[in-house]
Amino acid sequence: MVLKTFSLKSDGDSVEPLLRIKNLSVGYKTHEGVTKVLDNVNMYVYRGEKVGLIGESGAGKTTLLNTILRILPPNARVFRGEIVFNGVDLLRAKKNVLDDIRRSRIGIIFQDPMSALNPFFKVRDQLYDALRYSKFLDKNKKVDEKVLKETSLKMLKEVALPDAERVLDSFPFQLSGGMRQRVCIALALTRANDLLLADEPTTNLDVTIQEQILNLLRDLVNKRKLAVILVTHALGMLKGFVDRIYVIYAGQIVEVANTNKLFSNPQHPYTRFLLESAPRLTGEWRAKELPERIINYINPPKGCRFSVRCPYATDRCKTEKPQMIEISSGHFARCWLLRKV
Secondary structure, X not given: OOOEEXXXXXXXXXXXXXXXXEEEEEEEEOOOOEOOOEEEEEEEEOOOOEEEEEOOOOOOHHHHHHHHHOOOOOOEEEEEEEEEEOOEEOOOOOHHHHHHHHHHOEEEEOOOHHHHOOOOOOHHHHHHXXXXXXXXXXXXXXXXXXXXXXXXXXXXXXXXXXXXXHHXXXXXXXXXXXXXXXXXXXXXXXXXXXEEEEEOOOOOOOHHHHHHHHHHHHHHHHHHOOEEEEEEOOHHHOOOOOOEEEEEEOOEEEEEEEHHHHHHOOOOHHHHHHHHHOOOOOOOXXXXXXXXXXXXXXXXXXXXXXXXXXXXXXXXXXXXXXXXEEEEOOEEEOOHHHOOO
C-alpha cells in the first residue's frame, strides 16, 4: 500500500470546497504564558456536506468554530493559517465583508442555549433583531411588525416548537432546555444560507430530547441543503448524521475519514479509544481510561501530542511530529505506527 501525504482535496476532485482551513494555529495569552491550542489544523467542507468534529473537552473544537467566525475573545492569538470561505479569507477580510458573511451565509448554534440567549429580552425581541440584522427577509418589501411576527412564528414552527405564540412572548428562563435550543436553531437559520456551525447542540439535554434535536437538525439541513460542521464529544451522535468525521486531539487533527470507514476501521490509537469508550446496548461495555489528562498547552510535547497518554508511544513519537498520511482513499491519520519507514 502506498501512503500519501494529507491534502485538502481528494484525488480527482476539481470542485473547490465551500470552506477550506489551511495550517491554522491559534492560542491564548494567559497569566502563565501563551497557550498553543490549535496546531496546523487543515479541514475542508463542500457545499451541502455534513462534517463531524469530535474530541474530548478542551481539545479545541469550540476554538476552531469561533475562529471561523472571528468571534474569539480578546486574549486569543491567531499565529498562522487561512480560513477561506467561498473564496474569501475570513482571517483577513474587512469588517464589512465579514459582517455580510455573518448576516447571510454562516450561522452558529452555541452549546449552551441559556447563555446564548439574552435573559433580559423576550424571544420575540431576539428573533426580530436577528431578522432585521440578517438578510433573511426580502429587502424589497417593507419590514414592519406584522412581517417580523409572521416570519418569527413560521420559524418557531419550523423548529417544531408547540404553541409558537406563547414561546414568542416568553423570556428564555420560562422555556425548557430543549425549547431554548430550538429557539437558538431558529436564530442560527436566519443567517445560515450556506454553512451551519453546531457546537455540541445537545449538551445538558435529556437523552430523548437530544435525539429530537438531532433529528430536527438533520431534517432542516437536508431541506435547506446546508453544509454543516457538527461538533460533539459523543461519537454515537454522528453516525447516521454526517458524511465525514474529523477527530481532534489537543488541537491536532489526528484522523479524518468518511463516517462508515471511521467506525469500521479506525486507525489512530485515540480514535480507537473513543470508539471503545462508547456505551454498548449489550451490557458488556466497560469504560476505558487513559493515563494523565489532556496536555499542557503552554508547553505541548514536541512530537505527537497524544504521546503522553498513548500506550503504544515510542521515543520517536515523543520527539518527532507525525504528518497525516493516507491509509486508503480519503482516509487519513497522523501516527508513526502507521508508517512503513
